Amino acid sequence: MKVKLIVTGPFSSGKTEFISRISEIDPITTEKRMTNPDEISKGGKEFTTVAMDFGRITVDEELVLYIFGTPGQDRFRFMTSLLKEGALGAVVLVDSTDERSLAEGKEIADALKREGITYIVAANKQDLPNAIPPEDVREVMGEEHVVPCIAKDKESVKEVVLTLLYRILEEMADEES
């Protein structure tokens, strides 16, 4: 059985990095060199995901968790709708050093909420000195489930994924009661 987990979020929030930390395979990425100078300066990077990132965690012979990262740029946002179909849940990654990222993350979170997909917000780049603390991210975004994240750190990424899975577990228990 294949289960799908979505890692979504605004441009340059660290989705590709996040997946590469936890995937058992080298993530399959669809990165292309950026052409828009404004976005190069905004994100401080030359390459961006255009279709999806893909990681995998094999649980046992019958159960495999696939992790799909959505593209961050607006013009590839249609991929998000395709990828989240049938998903177990989603991590909304935001760049804690960029207030615009929080605003865009809020829009994505609202879209997930409308579609009934369980998600948490991961406030990434908490290792940077100008990072907005998770408590403030929670307040700014008006989101209840916000966790700190450093996508470069495997333990931090694991913690984020586990937090999401425990939230799903709680909702399953609610369904049963």
Added chain:
Amino acid sequence: MLLPRGTHLKTFKKEFGRNLMTDVMKLIPRKFTGYVRVFGFGGKGFDDIQILFEVSHPIAVSRYLRRRELKGDEALESIKKERTYKEYEVSIYLFTERELEIAKELSGDYLIEWKERDVGESKFPITKKQLMKIIDKIRRI
């Protein structure tokens, strides 16, 4: 699927009447929609009565049925009219497809309308057990 058809939910003893209805509903998962069969036994003159509940949570719509070949027709009428309270042992099962067909055939006058609905599906694509396996795996990465 939240619960497979044919699942035995619970057997319990309860006085028949409005309280039983309430208690039955408490046993049904919150998001369940579909059919539940309740077998009731016990109470003098009330043997062999089968009660079928069509469940549409949060408000249960009950329709009493009785297999025509079984005894107790008058008793059933008595229950319906007088709300006689008797202690019953009740087992609750979800319908299987075959039972659904039988119920349709036997419904007679007691069943005014039969709308077929699927057992409510969970919003999650996996079971709790599978989720626990994933959690365990992530912990060990």
